[in-house]
Amino acid sequence: MFGSQVLETAIGIALFFLAVSLFVTALQEFIATALKLRANTLASGVDELLEQKKNLDPVIQAIINHPRVSPLDGKLSYICSTSFAAATMHVLGGIGDASKDQFNQLEIAIGNLPAGNLKSVLQLAASRAQGDVTKVEQEVATWFDESMDRLSGRYKRYSGYLSLGLGALLAVGMNLNAFAVGSTLWTSPVLRDQASAAAAAAIAKGATTVPAISADVLSMFGFQTFFATFPSGMALLGCLITAFAVSLGAPFWFDFLQSIVKMNVRGTGDKPAKADGS
Incomplete structure (x- = not known):
């Protein structure tokens, strides 16, 4: 037929x-x-996100080299947003008890960061957090997750x-x-x-x-x-x-x-x- x-x-x-x-x-x-290709795309994307070519700030380097971000074998293929946020808070001193002094310490650390994407995100998160360090960490995780979605689109x-x-x-x-x-x-x-x-x-x-x-x-x-x-x-x-x-x-x-x-x-x-x- x-x-x-x-x-x-x-x-x-x-x-x-x-x-x-x-x-x-x-x-x-x-x-x-x-x-x-995947690892190189991710590495270059993170560098762009943290504007590594503009500055080599030791605090940002510490975040990138943090055990929660950088794999032990050096084969970077994926970074969890919550791990990145946790590493950022750890390096900036935003861990421990949820005291006013701790939040003030975090704001000072944010203020000492070089101008760039990470500083802008952290400043906005801190202004919304109303003294809650956990909310700052959550906003950083959300920002990183959205950035990785865009990076995934680039890889595709x-x-x-x-x-x-x-x-x-x-x-x-x-x-x-x-x-x-x-x-x-x-x-x-x-x-x-x-x-x-x-x-x-x-x-x-x-x-x-x-x-x-x-x-x-x-x-x-x-x-x-x-x-x-x-x-x-x-x-x-x-x-x-x-x-x-x-x-x-x-x-x-x-x-x-x-x-x-x-x-x-x-x-x-x-x-x-x-x-x-x-």
């Missing part, structure tokens, strides 16, 4: 994009680990650029032409059946994190060599479409594949009842 042909072709294309996405994800993770953008670049390199290098894949699927019932079976197997395995599927699927579509030919014209456009599709990520294509496989199963209709009514 025409409707089944459309769905099976869509399943094959989605499977193809999933396979390439998984391969790109594996490469991306390898490169990110080798370059320590970096990852997206890397994914797009790797996708383009693979698509052009291996001539992964989305138009050719769609055309071949449309005219080959055998390939559509193979793709549908492979899609069902991928879904059963939860294949968003199984790069092994990539080699089998790409082989199924005939992609085995790298830079055997350089695409041009519509073939190049098809490769760029593949690169853009891959940048959407393996989870996107896995979810999409699941949805159209379910549509295809429903489209086949209910299993006919036997003559005995069973």
